[in-house]
Amino acid sequence: MCGIVGYVGANQAAPILLDGLSKLEYRGYDSAGIAVMTGDGIVVKKKQGRLATLSEMIDGGKAVKGTMGIGHTRWATHGEPSDTNSHPHLSNSGRFAVVHNGIIENYLKLREYLTKKGFEFMSETDTEVIAHLFEYYYKGDIIDAMINVINRVDGSYALGVLCADNPDSFIAVRKESPLIVGLGEGENFIASDIPAILSHTRKVYFLENNEIVFINKDEVKVFNTDREEVSKNVYEVDWDISAAEKGGYEHFMFKEIMEQPRAIADTVKPRIKDGRIVLDDISLTADYIRNINKVYIVACGSAYHVGVVGKYVIEQMVRIPVEVMVASEFRYCNPIADEHTLVVLISQSGETADTIAAMREAKRLGARTFAIVNAVGSCIAREADDVLYTWAGPEIAVATTKAYSTQLTAVYLMSIYFGQELGLISSAQLRRYIKALEDLPAKIEKLLENKGDIQYIASKYFNTKSVFFIGRTLDYAVALEGSLKLKEISYIHSEAYAAGELKHGTIALMEKGTVVVALCTVGNLFDKMLSNIKEVKARGAVVIAVAEEGRTEIEQEADHVIYVPKCDELTMPSEVVVPLQLFSYYVSSLKGLDIDKPRNLAKSVTVE
Numbered sequence: 001m002c003g004i005v006g007y008v009g010a011n012q013a014a015p016i017l018l019d020g021l022s023k024l025e026y027r028g029y030d031s032a033g034i035a036v037m038t039g040d041g042i043v044v045k046k047k048q049g050r051l052a053t054l055s056e057m058i059d060g061g062k063a064v065k066g067t068m069g070i071g072h073t074r075w076a077t078h079g080e081p082s083d084t085n086s087h088p089h090l091s092n093s094g095r096f097a098v099v100h101n102g103i104i105e106n107y108l109k110l111r112e113y114l115t116k117k118g119f120e121f122m123s124e125t126d127t128e129v130i131a132h133l134f135e136y137y138y139k140g141d142i143i144d145a146m147i148n149v150i151n152r153v154d155g156s157y158a159l160g161v162l163c164a165d166n167p168d169s170f171i172a173v174r175k176e177s178p179l180i181v182g183l184g185e186g187e188n189f190i191a192s193d194i195p196a197i198l199s200h201t202r203k204v205y206f207l208e209n210n211e212i213v214f215i216n217k218d219e220v221k222v223f224n225t226d227r228e229e230v231s232k233n234v235y236e237v238d239w240d241i242s243a244a245e246k247g248g249y250e251h252f253m254f255k256e257i258m259e260q261p262r263a264i265a266d267t268v269k270p271r272i273k274d275g276r277i278v279l280d281d282i283s284l285t286a287d288y289i290r291n292i293n294k295v296y297i298v299a300c301g302s303a304y305h306v307g308v309v310g311k312y313v314i315e316q317m318v319r320i321p322v323e324v325m326v327a328s329e330f331r332y333c334n335p336i337a338d339e340h341t342l343v344v345l346i347s348q349s350g351e352t353a354d355t356i357a358a359m360r361e362a363k364r365l366g367a368r369t370f371a372i373v374n375a376v377g378s379c380i381a382r383e384a385d386d387v388l389y390t391w392a393g394p395e396i397a398v399a400t401t402k403a404y405s406t407q408l409t410a411v412y413l414m415s416i417y418f419g420q421e422l423g424l425i426s427s428a429q430l431r432r433y434i435k436a437l438e439d440l441p442a443k444i445e446k447l448l449e450n451k452g453d454i455q456y457i458a459s460k461y462f463n464t465k466s467v468f469f470i471g472r473t474l475d476y477a478v479a480l481e482g483s484l485k486l487k488e489i490s491y492i493h494s495e496a497y498a499a500g501e502l503k504h505g506t507i508a509l510m511e512k513g514t515v516v517v518a519l520c521t522v523g524n525l526f527d528k529m530l531s532n533i534k535e536v537k538a539r540g541a542v543v544i545a546v547a548e549e550g551r552t553e554i555e556q557e558a559d560h561v562i563y564v565p566k567c568d569e570l571t572m573p574s575e576v577v578v579p580l581q582l583f584s585y586y587v588s589s590l591k592g593l594d595i596d597k598p599r600n601l602a603k604s605v606t607v608e
Contacts, residue, residue, distance in 0.1 A: 035097035096131050204234070330358040470496070
């Protein structure tokens with residue numbers, strides 16, 4: 001969940017490292033640091049706090065001279081945020097500097113072993129053992145030392161390593177943590193994610209587990225752990241760097257909310273051809289789909305909430321039983337799966353550690369895996385049997401918005417495709433569903449035009465202490481996401497409940513002034529939701545309702561009503577989530593919080 005960047009070339013490294021880290025700060029912002037190869041050896045500068053603190057300390061990089069270096073922005077796992085625990089970490093002699101993303105699971109045993117060998121530890125981190133292991137194993141060949149190190153450590157890692165004996169080159173490796181190589185002209189790079197290097201190059205390598213990269217300004221060589229050179233395919237990035245910049249918006253989150261109509265259109269348009277759904281190179285045949293006896297949807301966080309919507313949609317569309325599971329639970333619950341089980345994995349980054357582990361467990365059991373991801377070339381995209389890309393573009397804010405919405409869209413496409421291939425939906429129904437998908441961007445545009453109304457509601461309740469989201473079926477699924485958005489960026493306690501469960505305990509928490517967001521867009525359950533609103537109002541709650549245009553009778557019960565355009569029930573969750581995203585955004589803004597980088601969170605969860 002940390003960010004790594006590395007550079008070697010003819011230019012000064014420190015400013016380039018700082019710029020790259022600024023594009024990776026969404027991955028961690030407890031501290032930041034760089035190590036640069038200078039005429040006096042390796043110089044390390046690091047500081048607790050945001051990257052700006054480090055940048056100010058070294059005058060935007062001007063204070064550290066050298067044309068090769070590595071950098072790191074940290075999300076703390078082992079050891080509290082501090083200058084000492086910040087990366088890079090040095091070996092005792094100062095010969096090696098290391099940056100690390102991941103977790104070394106056997107670091108305590110290694111620490112004890114190295115301490116007995118005379119090594120002194122300065123930090124509380126697991127990463128420092130790697131620096132000392134390099135010192136221990138180094139006999140003049142840095143690649144041999146790397147192989148010995150990775151054979152000794154257990155866990156996940158992306159590593160960048162400087163060695164003072166190699167003033168013109170550095171080395172890197174990955175296992176279960178993302179790392180790419182950027183290929184330039186007279187300069188080369190490593191990074192945790194593409195935006196960090198996109199202003200310098202569009203050509204990248206995606207590394208496989210335990211591939212070792214030896215880099216100088218003119219050459220990149222990739223080796224396996226047998227020291228055999230590995231041939232890599234070059235991937236050309238086809239999106240513009242402006243997609244990873246704010247473009248005049250105050251926050252990335254607001255920009256990404258506003259980008260949702262375009263992102264959804266980009267997900268839909270390539271998949272509709274001649275009035276049918278066509279899913280890229282998906283190899284799922286009608287015969288296979290017909291023999292599926294169970295679908296698991298496995299994901300974490302907001303992607304899990306997409307899965308809850310997916311359960312309702314798939315079961316309604318094709319009548320195949322669906323179970324939605326948190327990825328960290330799936331791998332440990334001894335799931336029942338075989339060759340007739342389809343496991344759908346949803347992840348924005350394609351590098352989510354628990355989801356990767358769940359995918360591998362599913363494959364071990366013989367299940368087929370189907371991935372919905374945004375990041376091309378990511379681990380899940382490479383290893384799944386089939387992959388459906390969302391084409392959302394880079395999402396920088398930690399709290400997801402457009403990635404969630406495009407994942408929802410991908411679930412709709414997959415569900416309709418299943419129904420289409422099995423002949424379970426008529427031609428008229430297929431046309432209706434396709435039109436609903438094609439109309440969705442314009443309907444969300446209309447919602448976004450009325451954002452001022454939501455800002456006003458947020459201004460009345462941004463100081464509340466607790467918010468409850470309620471809904472039924474699809475609305476309940478969206479309520480889960482609305483509640484998560486609010487708590488993660490505003491730090492307000494928030495919970496989502498199936499509205500029918502209110503009387504089974506939750507209503508005890510209702511008192512005067514309690515804010516309840518009631519989602520009331522499922523047509524056949526509208527009257528039941530009105531009853532639930534009356535129940536909480538009778539206990540003194542303030543109700544913000546979300547309803548379909550035309551259902552004005554709700555105004556007699558709710559204190560505030562946000563209307564969404566009429567649409568097919570299939571796509572209604574995509575509309576309902578937008579005002580919830582905006583409400584959370586405005587509440588956080590009114591509280592003066594760091595919206596894009598909420599405390600204790602990071603964008604890509606690459607550790608368990």
